[in-house]
Amino acid sequence: GAGVSQSPRYKVAKRGQDVALRCDPISGHVSLFWYQQALGQGPEFLTYFQNEAQLDKSGLPSDRFFAERPEGSVSTLKIQRTQQEDSAVYLCASSPPGAGAFYNEQFFGPGTRLTVL
Amino acid sequence: GESVGLHLPTLSVQEGDNSIINCAYSNSASDYFIWYKQESGKGPQFIIDIRSNMDKRQGQRVTVLLNKTVKHLSLQIAATQPGDSAVYFCAYGTPGGGADGLTFGKGTHLIIQP
Numbered sequence: 509g510a511g512v513s514q515s516p517r518y519k520v521a522k523r524g525q526d527v528a529l530r531c532d533p534i535s536g537h538v539s540l541f542w543y544q545q546a547l548g549q550g551p552e553f554l555t556y557f558q559n560e561a562q563l564d565k566s567g568l569p570s571d572r573f574f575a576e577r578p579e580g581s582v583s584t585l586k587i588q589r590t591q592q593e594d595s596a597v598y599l600c601a602s603s604p605p606g607a608g609a610f611y612n613e614q615f616f617g618p619g620t621r622l623t624v625l
Numbered sequence: 626g627e628s629v630g631l632h633l634p635t636l637s638v639q640e641g642d643n644s645i646i647n648c649a650y651s652n653s654a655s656d657y658f659i660w661y662k663q664e665s666g667k668g669p670q671f672i673i674d675i676r677s678n679m680d681k682r683q684g685q686r687v688t689v690l691l692n693k694t695v696k697h698l699s700l701q702i703a704a705t706q707p708g709d710s711a712v713y714f715c716a717y718g719t720p721g722g723g724a725d726g727l728t729f730g731k732g733t734h735l736i737i738q739p
Contacts, residue, residue, distance in 0.1 A: 512668070541726050548633055550714045551669065553726030567726065599668050613659075614727065616668030 510534075512617035514600050520623045521590045529585045529620045533602030540583050541614060542575055543599040551599050557583060590624045597621050633712060637736045644705050648698040648715030648730045657718040659727065660689060660700045662711045669714060672700070702735075710737045 513532045521527050533540050538559050543551035544567075553567040559580035568575070572590075577583040587594055601614040638644045650658070656677035661669035675682045675689045675698075682689050688701040698715050712734050716727040 543726065543729075550716075550729030550732050551727075552729070556726055564726070601668070613671050613674070616661075616670070618666070618668050 512600055512602055512615055514598075514617040514620050516620060517618065518621050518623075520625065522625055523590060523592060525590050525624075526586065526588045527590055527622065529587075529598050529622070531583045531585070531600030531602075531617060533581065533583070533600070534604075534615055536604065537602035537615070538580070538605045539603040539614075540577060541601040541603075542583070542585050543601065544569075545597040545599055545619065547596070554585070554598075587622075590622075592624050595622055595624045633732045633734045635734045635736060637738055638705055640707060640737050640739050641704055644702045644709075644735060646700045646702075646713050646733045646735065648700075650696050650698060650715070650717045650728075650730070652717070652719050652728075653693075653696060655696075655717040655719045655728075658689070658691060658698050659716045659718075660687075660698075661714045661716060661729075662709075663714060663732075664711045672713075705735075705737050707737050707739070710735060 512534055515530045519527055540557045542554040544554055545551040555565040555568055555575045556563055557577045560577050572588045574586045597619040599616055599619045601616045603614045659674040660672040662672050663669045673684045673687050673689050675691050680691050686703045690699045702709055712732045714732045715730040718727050
């Protein structure tokens, strides 16, 4: 049915606040990715799930960033004690099952624009 | 909203002309390459992909060329239309490289002039 959805679309946080960003992948997609996109830059990989398993979190910039996907569907990216440098668009992408997530097309959501004041 | 094209290289072409957008990648082990189109306020949208065992692939009005010798990728858009105005990113993947996500290039802002 629908594509990848993300909520909220816009989030303004005061420095030091915790935020939670939600991603609803396309139904049936086993792979889910989070990316961070700074203004005027390309997306940068944060973390990757296959079903509920977080297989790669090498791109998370600090231990303030945490992602989960407890039931293998919806995922939440949490940022604790937000800093101004966390301001960016956070993109979620999902891809269908196949030979491996690597070669499958990633379908992106519209992103959540986070602004930390 | 803010443009995703801010501070990016810009390519301006006349409507109906062909455009070529280039991308250089750094990892010679990369073997999967994709072009994405991103309009303001939206997520990247898949255009076309190519694997390293090919050097050319064509889609509808788009062609991707891969030169592994010089680690260069290009996207050709034929007969550009106003709807082609967007930021275009190349992305590439390297299996076993430690990250399962894609590495994105910096992007090119394509402007179609009437």
